[in-house]
Each structure stands twice: as structure tokens, then as C-alpha cells.
Amino acid sequence: MPLSRNRHHQALVDKAQQYFPGGSNGNGPLSPEHGFVIASGQGAHVYDPEGRAWLDYLLGSGPMILGHGHPEVVEAVREQLDKGTTFFFLNDKAIELAEAIVEAMPCAEQVRYTSTGSEATFFALRLARAYRGRDKILKFEGGYHGSHDYAMMSTEGTPIRPYPQPRRGSAGIPKSLENEVLIAPFNDLEQTTAIIEAHHDELAAVIVEPFQRALTPVAGFLQGVRALTDKYGLPLIFDEVVTGFRFAYGGAQEHYGVTPDLASVGKIVGGGYPLAAVVGKKEFMAPFVTPDADGMVVGQVGTLNGNPIAAAAGLATLRVLRQPGSYERLHAVGQQVREQLTATLREHGVAGQVIGDGPIFQLIFNERDSVHTYRDTLDHDTDKNRIFHDALLQNGILKSASKGYISLVHSDEDLEETAQVFDKAMAEVAKASTGGQ
Ligand SMILES: Cc1ncc(COP(=O)(O)O)c(C=O)c1O
Incomplete structure (x- = not known):
């Protein structure tokens, strides 16, 4: 039976249809029969x-x-609201949260904030390319790292191609980017090894969701990818936007016992507010400040990076999770x-x-x-x-x-x-x- 909606509720649904393409803000359309606002x-x-x-x-x-x-999060946000909303420059809450992240995550020695998980993976990849001085990245088929061009290759639902060929997962992504990404099968160490062995000298980095969508890594898979990336000096990025502070306080890297070089975190770390981060070992975070051969550092700036309200909500969330x-x-x-x-x-x-x-x-x-x-x-x-x-x-x-x-x-x-x-x-x-x- 379809969900009944009163006039006010139906008017909201109708306005969504009018003002959002497809009646959606991008996060899935409302089911006409069972959807609700x-x-x-x-x-x-x-x-x-x-x-x-x-x-x-x-x-x-x-x-x-x-x-x-949650009362502790609401209280922390209320307290921060009285002190100001956003400052662009460093703020106390963002620094405290960075310290908490570093204490929590095995790979995290330093932190750079973004507002979304997509930006966090985008900058992690840019950082890794600058670190390695190469362009190509390897990602896993069906893995999701947000909605930017590099991330949306061979995502769920795109036509299958023979490994390691990628397929653009969205209209509007430049075709040329298919030359910059290689695709491997998550949880198939044999094929992944063959691809990395064959292409290691063109690769800048490997990015993986340590728990891909809802697929648990099979025994030895993450360890195998870590060993291969170590062997060839390739930065290994764990996308922990989902798993960070969820599978363990130290994320999937603690839970599965494999430490990457860089990681992206989001979702929980912002306590329900727009905050995410690239975190990693100092050596791999260095291109943010150390010029490359062309004299350039990794550019990364964002109006709301480390927003104090989001950081206060994140700090309160982590406090509760530590109980x-x-x-x-x-x-x-x-x-x-x-x-x-x-x-x-x-x-x-x-x-x-x-x-x-x-x-x-x-x-x-x-x-x-x-x-x-x-x-x-x-x-x-x-x-x-x-x-x-x-x-x-x-x-x-x-x-x-x-x-x-x-x-x-x-x-x-x-x-x-x-x-x-x-x-x-x-x-x-x-x-x-x-x-x-
Ligand atoms: C593993 C993973 N990485 C990155 C993202 C992108 O995060 P955001 O939606 O905050 O841009 C998501 C979003 O669900 C995700 O699941």
C-alpha cells in the first residue's frame, strides 16, 4: 500500500520534484509510493x-x-555556536580533533581537513601523485571513493571491462582519465598482484576501501596489498570514510591489523556535520609543504576546512565512542x-x-x-x-x-x-x- 501523505507533506514532495533535478539532491530519488520527507x-x-x-x-x-x-553532541554544538560559526584560519576545536585523530589511527601522524569524504580521497590521491611523481592510480572494481572524476571509475553498475581497464562511472568524466586509472579485483590477491607487478613502474598509488562497500577482506588480502605496495614503494591509501571510528576506534586499519600510508576519514569524525580529512604518515603528508621538482606543493584549501562546529561535534562523538x-x-x-x-x-x-x-x-x-x-x-x-x-x-x-x-x-x-x-x-x-x- 502506498504511503499516505497529508497536504503539507505532499506539497514538500511536489516542491522537491520541481526544484531538484529528478526530485533529488543526488542522494537517491524518493520512492513515489513509499518515500517520505x-x-x-x-x-x-x-x-x-x-x-x-x-x-x-x-x-x-x-x-x-x-x-x-545525541545529548553530548548537541551540547558541544550549542556551546560552539555561541563562540562563532567559522573562521577559515586555525581554530581550537579543529586542533583538538586533529590530536584525537592522530591518537586514534595507526597511520595518522598528521591531518588535513576537508568538508567531504570525496574531497578527502581527491586530495589523498593528489598527495600520493605528488609524493611518487607519477600520475596513475590503481583502484578496485566496485569500490567507491566519492563522486570526483578519479574516484568514479569502474564503480558499481558500470559495464565490466577486462582488468585492469577502467570504465567511467559517470557522464561528464573526461575520457582521457581512463588512461590514468587501473582496475583490480578486490579480494583477489592473485590478479591484483599480477596487475601491480606488470604496472608498478607507472603507478603513483593504490587506493582501497579496506572493507569494500559491504565486502569483508578475505584473510591475507590487505596484508598482500600492503606487501606489494611496500615492495614497489607505492603509497597505500585506505579510504576509511565509512570504516574510520566505526569498526574500531582506530578504524579498519586497527580492526584488520594493516597500516596504510595515507587514509581518508569522514562521516563519523564530523559527528553529523560536514567534516572529513586526509590523514597519514608525515613522510607522505610532506608534499603539502615540500616543493616537488617543479617547485610546487600540493594545493589544498577549503572555506570550511576544520569548521569549528563540525570539529566540536566530532570531538563529542569520539568522546562517547571511547567509553x-x-x-x-x-x-x-x-x-x-x-x-x-x-x-x-x-x-x-x-x-x-x-x-x-x-x-x-x-x-x-x-x-x-x-x-x-x-x-x-x-x-x-x-x-x-x-x-x-x-x-x-x-x-x-x-x-x-x-x-x-x-x-x-x-x-x-x-x-x-x-x-x-x-x-x-x-x-x-x-x-x-x-x-x-
Ligand atoms: C568509502 C567512501 N569514500 C568516500 C565517500 C565520499 O564521502 P562524501 O559523501 O562525504 O563525499 C563515501 C561516501 O559514502 C564512501 O562511502
Whole structure:
């Protein structure tokens, strides 16, 4: 049944259609039947303009790991608001947050702020190219590093090409950039090794999501990539925009025990405000200040870099995450949700996999026994996925059609409700699979 909307709510949806191309600000169109406008969020729930609640597994696409309106974050932001909004030059909160990041992340000796994760990966790549004095980067098929030109190569949904050829993942990206990027398969160390062995003398850097989308690295993969990049003196960049402060306080590099040279962080580190950063070992951050052979340093400037309100929110978020038991809870709930969802698949006789790690989960409807590489996800039954996620929305759960994010404020009661809704939604999938028999 489509979601009913009162006049005010429908008028907002209509205005979105009028003022945004495709009715969207880029983050996915509103489902005409089940979509709603979010008017507020509190704890583990978001609310539409009519006051109806949805249990939130989207979490603003990841930043809201403490839930919405966490009192400590709100208080820190309020305090900062009285002191000023943005200054461009250094501010105390940004310096304190940089210190906290360096204390947390194994690879972080220094920090440069940006406003978005996309900018962070963009500058990490520019930095690595300057460091190595070469242009080409290697990224992994299906990996996402934001929406800039270098990042949007062979992203999810672009036509497959033989490795290591890239394919532009968006209209408007210069064709010539396909000459600057090589593509390897995440979790296939053998093929990745062959590509790096063959191209190491043209490469400037390797960038990887250590946990790619929702694919957990297989044993030895990240270690193998680290060994190869060390062997050829290539900067290794971990894109930790998603995993930073989520899988462990020190990010995926702590969780999986592999330290890169540079990393991008975003989402959680800004506490729900626009703040991200390039972090790394001093040696690899040096091109920001040390001129190259042409006498140039890496240019990087941004009006809101290290914004004090965002930094205050980030500091408060990290303070809460440091409390004992936070990561144990996040991992335990993640495990519980993945197990619940797997059980639901089996109970309803629906073929599929639940993948993920830590407080992230994703459902893949396919006939495989396991899913490790991006290509393993390509036979995902998107019709079943749509039916499942429409049913979630209809039953009061908000989740993107891909990853689900878990917060520290999802309660045991919320999880019970979730299990019931998963069951209902899977029943819909099973019904549709048997033609409604
Ligand atoms: C791994 C990864 N890198 C980079 C980005 C880009 O971050 P932003 O959306 O803040 O530009 C994202 C966004 O989801 C991401 O998941």
C-alpha cells in the first residue's frame, strides 16, 4: 500500500520534484509510493512531517553512529555556536580533533581537513601523485571513493571491462582519465598482484576501501596489498570514510591489523556535520609543504576546512565512542542483525547471503554459497531486493537498498521489532518468488 501523505507533506514532495533535478539532491530519488520527507530525527528514529516514525538503519548514510540528537553532541554544538560559526584560519576545536585523530589511527601522524569524504580521497590521491611523481592510480572494481572524476571509475553498475581497464562511472568524466586509472579485483590477491607487478613502474598509488562497500577482506588480502605496495614503494591509501571510528576506534586499519600510508576519514569524525580529512604518515603528508621538482606543493584549501562546529561535534562523538563497551556493543548488534537476517532467509526458503562486518550489514539475493568479490554481487536479484526494501519502508524501517548501518542507540527492543519486520518483508519476497502461491 502506498504511503499516505497529508497536504503539507505532499506539497514538500511536489516542491522537491520541481526544484531538484529528478526530485533529488543526488542522494537517491524518493520512492513515489513509499518515500517520505524527513522532518526530524531522535535517537534511532527519524520522523516525517506528520510525526510518523521510522527505525533508522540509514543513519544519514553513516555519520550518526550515536543516533540522532545525541545529548553530548548537541551540547558541544550549542556551546560552539555561541563562540562563532567559522573562521577559515586555525581554530581550537579543529586542533583538538586533529590530536584525537592522530591518537586514534595507526597511520595518522598528521591531518588535513576537508568538508567531504570525496574531497578527502581527491586530495589523498593528489598527495600520493605528488609524493611518487607519477600520475596513475590503481583502484578496485566496485569500490567507491566519492563522486570526483578519479574516484568514479569502474564503480558499481558500470559495464565490466577486462582488468585492469577502467570504465567511467559517470557522464561528464573526461575520457582521457581512463588512461590514468587501473582496475583490480578486490579480494583477489592473485590478479591484483599480477596487475601491480606488470604496472608498478607507472603507478603513483593504490587506493582501497579496506572493507569494500559491504565486502569483508578475505584473510591475507590487505596484508598482500600492503606487501606489494611496500615492495614497489607505492603509497597505500585506505579510504576509511565509512570504516574510520566505526569498526574500531582506530578504524579498519586497527580492526584488520594493516597500516596504510595515507587514509581518508569522514562521516563519523564530523559527528553529523560536514567534516572529513586526509590523514597519514608525515613522510607522505610532506608534499603539502615540500616543493616537488617543479617547485610546487600540493594545493589544498577549503572555506570550511576544520569548521569549528563540525570539529566540536566530532570531538563529542569520539568522546562517547571511547567509553568502555562501545565497540563491543556495535559488533555484537551487527552480528545479531546479520544472524537474524540469515535465519529469515532460510526460514522463508529465499536464496541469498548476508554480508558485512562490525555494525554494517547487507543482503544479497543470489544463489551463491558466498560473496567475496564485486563480481560475486552482479547476479544480485534487484527485484527481490526492491520488494524487501519496499516492505521495510511500509513497516517502519528506513534502510538504503544496499548497506544497513547500526548505531549505539539501537536498543534490544528495536532489534526485536527489526526481526519481526525482516520476517514480514522476507515473506513478501518469498510470496513474489512463488508467483503469490
Ligand atoms: C568509502 C567512501 N569514500 C568516500 C565517500 C565520499 O564521502 P562524501 O559523501 O562525504 O563525499 C563515501 C561516501 O559514502 C564512501 O562511502
